[in-house]
Amino acid sequence: MSPLDLALRQELLALQDAYISTLDTDALEQWPDMFVEDCLYEIIPKENVDQGLPAPVIYCDSKKMLRDRVVSLRHANIFQPVVYRHFISGLSVQSAETDEVAMQSSYLVINTSQLGQSVVYQTGRYHDVVLRTADGWRFKSKRAIYDTSRIQTALAIPI
Amino acid sequence: MKDTDGAPAFATSIRLAAFSREDGSRVPYGVFTSQAIYEREQERIFRGPTWSFLGLEAEIKAPGDFKSTFIGDTPVVVTRTEDGGLAAWVNRCAHRGAMVCRQLRGNASSHACVYHQWRYNLEGDLFGVPFLRGLNGQAGMPADFDRKAHGLRKLRVESYAGLVFASFSETVEPLADYIGPVMGGYIDRIFHKPVEYLGCTRQFSNSNWKLYLENVKDPYHASLLHLFHTTFNIFRVGMKAHCVTDEGHGLHSIIMAIKQDEGETSTAYKDQKIRSFDSGFTLEDDSILALIPEYEVLATNHIQPIFPQLVIQQIHNTLVARQLLPKGPNAFELVFHFFGYEDDDAEMRKLRIKQANLVGPAGYISMEDTEATELVQQGVARDASVSSVIDMARDAPAQSDTLITEKLIRSFWAGYQKLMAFDDAGVGEV
Numbered sequence: 001m002s003p004l005d006l007a008l009r010q011e012l013l014a015l016q017d018a019y020i021s022t023l024d025t026d027a028l029e030q031w032p033d034m035f036v037e038d039c040l041y042e043i044i045p046k047e048n049v050d051q052g053l054p055a056p057v058i059y060c061d062s063k064k065m066l067r068d069r070v071v072s073l074r075h076a077n078i079f080q081p082v083v084y085r086h087f088i089s090g091l092s093v094q095s096a097e098t099d100e101v102a103m104q105s106s107y108l109v110i111n112t113s114q115l116g117q118s119v120v121y122q123t124g125r126y127h128d129v130v131l132r133t134a135d136g137w138r139f140k141s142k143r144a145i146y147d148t149s150r151i152q153t154a155l156a157i158p159i
Numbered sequence: 160m161k162d163t164d165g166a167p168a169f170a171t172s173i174r175l176a177a178f179s180r181e182d183g184s185r186v187p188y189g190v191f192t193s194q195a196i197y198e199r200e201q202e203r204i205f206r207g208p209t210w211s212f213l214g215l216e217a218e219i220k221a222p223g224d225f226k227s228t229f230i231g232d233t234p235v236v237v238t239r240t241e242d243g244g245l246a247a248w249v250n251r252c253a254h255r256g257a258m259v260c261r262q263l264r265g266n267a268s269s270h271a272c273v274y275h276q277w278r279y280n281l282e283g284d285l286f287g288v289p290f291l292r293g294l295n296g297q298a299g300m301p302a303d304f305d306r307k308a309h310g311l312r313k314l315r316v317e318s319y320a321g322l323v324f325a326s327f328s329e330t331v332e333p334l335a336d337y338i339g340p341v342m343g344g345y346i347d348r349i350f351h352k353p354v355e356y357l358g359c360t361r362q363f364s365n366s367n368w369k370l371y372l373e374n375v376k377d378p379y380h381a382s383l384l385h386l387f388h389t390t391f392n393i394f395r396v397g398m399k400a401h402c403v404t405d406e407g408h409g410l411h412s413i414i415m416a417i418k419q420d421e422g423e424t425s426t427a428y429k430d431q432k433i434r435s436f437d438s439g440f441t442l443e444d445d446s447i448l449a450l451i452p453e454y455e456v457l458a459t460n461h462i463q464p465i466f467p468q469l470v471i472q473q474i475h476n477t478l479v480a481r482q483l484l485p486k487g488p489n490a491f492e493l494v495f496h497f498f499g500y501e502d503d504d505a506e507m508r509k510l511r512i513k514q515a516n517l518v519g520p521a522g523y524i525s526m527e528d529t530e531a532t533e534l535v536q537q538g539v540a541r542d543a544s545v546s547s548v549i550d551m552a553r554d555a556p557a558q559s560d561t562l563i564t565e566k567l568i569r570s571f572w573a574g575y576q577k578l579m580a581f582d583d584a585g586v587g588e589v
Contacts, residue, residue: 043521047263048358054512055358055497057521061513064443069516071440076390078527150363150492153529155521 008096012103015130015137020086023157028073031158032066036131039063040141043159045149046124057155069158079156083112084121086159099132100140107144109159111152122148122159175199176581177544183572184550184565189543191367191536196579197488203579204467205231205485208331210317210324210338212469212482213237213247215496217321217356223266223281228494229484230325230468235314236260236270237323240281245318247325248283248311259311283311319343320350322469322480338465339405345413345463348454349473357497357511362520364529366536368491369575371483374528375464376567378402378414379551384531387523390440391448398459400562408577409570410466415458416562418450447516447523450475451507466574474524476507477514489536495519 001009015034022031035041044056060066073079087108094102104127111121124146130137144159175196179185190196205211211230214237218226225238227250234250236259252259252272259272259279271278271287278287285306293299314325317334324334331337338346364371374380378400382388399417404410442448450459453476461473470481482494495518499511518525539545549572552564559566 045358045360048360051264051358053356053358054508055360055495056512056515057360057519059512059515062444065447065516068442068444068447071442072387072390072523075440076387077523078384078386079530150361151520152363153365153520153533154362154526156526 008101009091009093011137012091012093012101012130015139016088016091016105016126019139020088023159024084024086028070028157032063032070035063035066035139035142036133037063039066039139040143041066041139041158042142043144043146043155046145046147047149049145057151058158073156077156079154081114082157084157085110085112088126100129101137102127102129104128107159119152120148121152122146124148124159174581176579178572178576178581179546181573181576182553183569183574183576184548184553185546186549186572187544187546188539191370191539192488192543194488197485199579200485201231201233205233206327207578208326208328209467209578210326210331210334210465211467212465212480213316213323213325214482215321215354215356215480215498216245216318216323217354217498218264218496219245219323221266223268224264225260225262225267225270225281226264227260227262228482230314230327231485232487234258235325237316237325238267238281241268245316245323246282247314247316247323248279249314251312252277253285253309253311279311283313285310320346321354322346322350322471324469338411339407341403342405342411342413342463342465345415345461346465346471348456349461349471349478351454353501354478354498355501355503357499359497360495360519362493362495362529363486363490364493364532365490366529366532367488368483368485370532370535371491371493371528372464372466372571373568374532375462375470376412376414376571377565378416378562378567379565380531381416381460381562384527385524391442391445398562400560402562402564402567403559404567404570408466408574410574410578411464412567412570413463414460414562414567415456415462416460417456417458446510447513448475449510449514451510466571472518474517475514476510477518478511479518 019034022034041060042056043058048055060069088105090106092104094104104125106125109122110118112118124144127143127145128139129141131140176187176190178187213228214226219239222239222241225236227236229235235247236250237245237247240246250258250260254275254277257272257274259270269278269280276289277285279285288300290299314327316325319334319338335343401413401415404412459475463471468483470483472479472481478498480496484492486492497515499508517523520526549565549568552558552566556566
């Protein structure tokens with residue numbers, strides 16, 4: 001792997017770390033800022049993707065919709081406190097141009113309840129397209145394609 | 160609805176469930192926690208004189224297309240036959256009991272059990288038994304073995320407007336009569352032209368399946384638990400409403416919320432200082448709340464449970480057939496079957512997908528439902544003989560144009576009591 005490839009890989013890993021930090025530290029207000037304005041964010045079961053079917057759990061086609069989700073979670077929706085810990089592995093780069101990269105990685109989300117029980121809440125694979133912007137790398141598209149098709153109780157906080 | 164055969168007798172003398180009123184306004188919490196009641200439900204409801212929703216015809220269009228699912232907690236398979244009809248059978252090999260079909264979905268011209276490769280046709284008839292005549296002169300199956308007597312357990316299957324149902328019962332009335340003309344009319348509203356299946360999402364709740372049926376028969380909670388409605392001004396208690404049950408057993412129902420101008424209802428909220436009124440927020444992208452007229456009646460919500468396993472839902476322009484599956488007394492699973500119409504244009508299809516954000520496990524106006532049913536499950540854990548209080552609008556049984564009512568829930572529990580016949584043989588441990 002060339003030094004350039006390694007540098008890019010470090011940048012992409014740093015972007016992913018920054019992304020999961022917004023979710024794992026309850027910094028939801030910063031979560032939309034990981035995306036460009038004209039973006040796609042989707043959580044969809046693998047069983048639908050495998051069949052070429054579109055039904056999602058969350059589907060946002062603009063940064064506005066991401067901010068709406070945060071406002072709703074903060075002010076409208078009622079749910080048990082969520083404590084996520086995201087673990088990402090297996091980064092693979094599908095295509096890399098100077099300012100646009102397509103990549104995939106596996107993720108694991110452990111959720112811990114108020115009673116102190118930690119469970120595997122969701123596993124899946126991120127399919128990302130990221131753009132180099134003036135503010136650094138940002139997500140143009142992020143699809144969380146999950147294996148854990150049976151969602152336990154509810155899904156409030158994004159993945 | 161006709162009755163089933165007698166239920167098994169239990170040894171002890173304690174009544175399984177004691178409903179203090181026949182009108183369904185008092186429900187002993189034991190019905191949500193008792194294993195014995197759960198077992199009786201499987202026999203008297205899911206294997207009784209009912210039709211259980213299995214899926215959409217649009218999911219199994221081609222001959223051989225199949226889907227694994229459940230009636231109650233019994234695994235079943237529904238499949239399209241060679242002649243374009245439908246067949247369903249219990250997914251249990253007639254030989255030694257193994258599940259025959261091991262995939263959620265697929266296409267097959269026959270189904271073989273992997274254990275000993277007994278093979279069945281799509282209708283569930285046994286046609287292949289390895290070593291039926293033995294091998295090299297050694298004995299095979301006995302001379303009196305008759306393949307015709309060892310098919311899969313076949314179920315009655317019927318579809319209504321593209322919705323597929325099956326039943327264990329030989330005596331239950333035909334599906335259309337079971338649904339009834341009133342409920343049928345509301346189903347026809349949604350299923351008035353061919354639909355296209357768009358995929359499913361699944362949600363698991365640690366609470367009793369009947370708590371979810373209560374929830375979808377409860378318009379009273381809608382604007383109080385789901386604050387998204389009121390926070391973003393979607394839904395008002397004073398909206399024009401239809402809340403009606405079927406004309407027979409009262410186990411099916413519909414809630415429709417019909418769009419009208421707001422005004423005095425938001426004032427009513429402010430006056431009562433109900434926490435859910437908050438006018439300070441607007442959506443940056445409100446296309447999620449678009450309502451493109453598709454039906455004669457412009458309703459934002461159409462929530463229609465067809466007992467016991469189906470809830471038909473139209474919320475704005477998103478369309479779902481929810482399948483409700485019990486998983487023991489303390490758990491249920493929901494499978495949300497999203498669909499559109501075959502003739503949707505690209506814009507409409509995109510809107511349906513976008514509005515999926517409103518419903519399901521992450522839905523803006525649904526994520527609280529399983530939270531609420533789990534709170535009940537936790538709250539009632541040790542109080543089987545204490546009863547809930549389901550009194551809203553009890554003095555106005557004819558009133559059907561309000562969302563402030565619990566009459567659909569009472570009707571459900573009244574029908575449930577009859578079906579379960581706790582008085583006849585309902586003795587056992589609570």
